Amino acid sequence: MAVEATHHVAESTTHAAEAIPELPNLITLLSHRWHDIPWVAWLHQWENIVFSAGVALALCILTWRYSRRPATIPSGWQNFLELVVEGVDQFVGRVIGKEGRYFTPFIGTLFLYIWLMNLSVLVPFLKSSTSNLNTTAALAILVFSYVQWIGMRRLGLLGYLDHLAGQPRDLVGWLLVPLMLPIHLLGEFIKPLSLSLRLCFNVFAEDVLLAVMVGLGIGISVGMHLPSWAPVPLQLFVIPLVLIFSTVQALVFSLLSSVYIALMLPHAEHH
């Protein structure tokens, strides 16, 4: 009986997952058409990696093209790149302080990578890799590892442990260590979890919203007996929202990563 119930729940969950609308991308289209070809199946399995690698490649080409021999008086894309670079540098500097410059490449790369991945859903036949937990979890784990590494390097092993124990300096502090240590440890592990889940669910919700609007447009066009090649473009109303939320989510991820780094640095007084 219990097995049957479990099976039923699993089946309904699968149906529910299948019912979530998603815009088709190049790889899913290929997969629908040639699902029995092994490399298409492989692509389908690794589609998040493929799309994120595509974004990384585009980012590399763009930055390499315009930062290879940067002109003293910038123009065109170099202007835009410098605007982003300077913006990120000032942003990180404001959060972390004068040591911010050292962390600018890390935070800046995170921001650009996540931002472009978020926005790639707006390009037809592409997909936001950040709507997949594997991508956001990987980034969050990297941030977590980097923050711990920075803590151990800057504070030393004892300083790092002291930080985790809540920096006890008196009897009360030492008595609270058994309480503070698990809380701090838990907090450190919750950080990547919240980072990854927040980004993944927000971007996923945007993608679903976009897909729903596209589907609704097609439904209306069918209902009004319009030709199938002329659906009502309802997604146009959502695109500005997607643009804003994609940027905000990338900023939030970068800001929180900067804050985690700042909290781990020796000068940070967060108690």
Add this chain to the structure above:
Amino acid sequence: MLELDLQQVVSQAISFIVLLWLLRRFAWRPLLTILDERRRHIETTLQDVASKKTELEQLQAAYAQRLAKIDDEARVKIQQAVLEGKRIAIEVQEEARAQAQVILAKSKETVELELAKAKVTLRDQVADMTVEAVERVLQQKLDAKTDRALVERALDELERGRVRA
């Protein structure tokens, strides 16, 4: 969507690390360097402009001061020239006056001399005429030398008498 696949997580992590390495080396460093250089360049240029402006203002003040000094000097020189001119004019006047005095004195002398000469000539002529007249009157011919002595004596007496008068 919520299924975690370790392989995919690791692949994504490696993908990001590679991207970070590439961007750090080929994008962030050159762009941040050029931004810093440009900021320094702008700061230096602005400082240069400010110092040049100060320098220019100082030069302007110095020129204005110098111009004022030149004006003063010119005024003093003009005044000196006017005074000098007046002094020269006075000198010239005095010199001219002295020369005039000299000329006047010389003229006086000349006139007096000429007068004396004329007097002498007149006396001679008067003496001659008197002698001639006396000769005619007396119908008597005296020798010329004696006549003359007599006349001259008579004239001298006459002259002395006039002077006394």
